[in-house]
Amino acid sequence: MSLRDCRTPRIPPIRRDLPAVRMVENALYLPHSEARGRPSALFDDARRFVPESVDYRGTVPSWQRTDWPRDWAGGLPADVPEAPEEAYLFLGGAHLHYGHFLVTTLPRFWPLLSGRPAAPILCYAPTDPALWQPYRFAVDILSRLGLDVRDIHAFEGPRRLRRAIVPAPAFQEEAFGHAAFRDLCLAIGAGCYAPDEVDADDRPAYLAKTRLAGGVRRFANEDEVTEILAREGVEILHPEAMSFAEQVRLFARRRMVAGSLGSALHTTLFAPPGRRVAALSPGRTINPTFRLVDVLCGNAVAYLHQPGTAEAAPGAFGSQQHLADPRAAAEDLLRRMERMAAAPVPGGGAGAGSRLAGAGSRLAGAWSRLFGRAPL
Numbered sequence: 001m002s003l004r005d006c007r008t009p010r011i012p013p014i015r016r017d018l019p020a021v022r023m024v025e026n027a028l029y030l031p032h033s034e035a036r037g038r039p040s041a042l043f044d045d046a047r048r049f050v051p052e053s054v055d056y057r058g059t060v061p062s063w064q065r066t067d068w069p070r071d072w073a074g075g076l077p078a079d080v081p082e083a084p085e086e087a088y089l090f091l092g093g094a095h096l097h098y099g100h101f102l103v104t105t106l107p108r109f110w111p112l113l114s115g116r117p118a119a120p121i122l123c124y125a126p127t128d129p130a131l132w133q134p135y136r137f138a139v140d141i142l143s144r145l146g147l148d149v150r151d152i153h154a155f156e157g158p159r160r161l162r163r164a165i166v167p168a169p170a171f172q173e174e175a176f177g178h179a180a181f182r183d184l185c186l187a188i189g190a191g192c193y194a195p196d197e198v199d200a201d202d203r204p205a206y207l208a209k210t211r212l213a214g215g216v217r218r219f220a221n222e223d224e225v226t227e228i229l230a231r232e233g234v235e236i237l238h239p240e241a242m243s244f245a246e247q248v249r250l251f252a253r254r255r256m257v258a259g260s261l262g263s264a265l266h267t268t269l270f271a272p273p274g275r276r277v278a279a280l281s282p283g284r285t286i287n288p289t290f291r292l293v294d295v296l297c298g299n300a301v302a303y304l305h306q307p308g309t310a311e312a313a314p315g316a317f318g319s320q321q322h323l324a325d326p327r328a329a330a331e332d333l334l335r336r337m338e339r340m341a342a343a344p345v346p347g348g349g350a351g352a353g354s355r356l357a358g359a360g361s362r363l364a365g366a367w368s369r370l371f372g373r374a375p376l
Helices: 098-114 136-143 179-192 222-231 244-253 263-270 288-297 326-342 356-371
Strands: 021-029 088-093 121-124 159-167 205-207 215-219 235-237 257-260 276-280 300-305 310-312 317-322
Touching: 088 098, 098 136, 098 159, 098 179, 098 263, 136 244, 179 244, 179 263, 179 288, 215 222, 222 235, 222 326, 244 263, 263 276, 263 288, 276 326, 288 300, 300 326
Parallel strands: 088 121, 088 159, 205 235, 205 257, 215 317, 257 276, 276 300
Antiparallel strands: 021 159, 310 317
């Protein structure tokens, strides 16, 4: 059964302005607790949540609570301690899942394009640096921004903040993207490949999930597809066995990359514009987040679905699907990859990123206008 192109959603134009920044006096930092569960937005001294501190998926808060604690109806308890620093740069939550780190955590770090801030960075994050170590992608990405995990401050319990500086995100799942986010990602990825490596390798690669012990989703019979692809000369790779830099370099060097739909494809954010990607999708409709990434990067992406794909027992995954005809899927994928590799990227693959040389000065000027002084 042949592969068919998926329905791809229309998305709003990429935003060229910088995201909003708000300064909040006398804020409340409220992390996870047994009573409330997941962390909250920041609150101001009128007990209102700070909109810029909330991450949304579409129009719904994706992981934070925005309601004032019921057991604090009479006001903030006097025993809630005050944080030691005069001001903090609040950059949301550190989501230590690869895809969520890229599209939810990292979009708040855009102010670092103007240099390392003087104010300490505050997040909802692990308080013990050792807890970061299993998530090498996060450690590596932070290091490419000049940060150690010890530079990410967090508190175990509620804290009063004398002043919180809260940048809104430069990318929001299913909703919008700012060119500043692409600028940030290009700056992070720039050291992972040399300019003369771009499109230097004609051998196509396929990013497989066949060795994952668990995860969000995968095709239960993907191994039948990869066996055929490998026989035809496609290199089968497994992202979980690669470093962050290796993944970025792969997308930079290879003229054609394919894989099953998932967060590994978001790595194109750090690669040069105009990547060619073919993605096998379990469903006919593509989440707008993927299209936002494609447009930011100027990528040519084919999202492909096989009719007859059915749900399988999930096992250790959130869901698993069974391709109706893996041989036909592999053969169709090979044909599509060959055509895409030979064709120019529509629009020249320029993407929506701004000129990196001017990004720092634009941000420095924005900080100065907002706070009447040089960048933090």
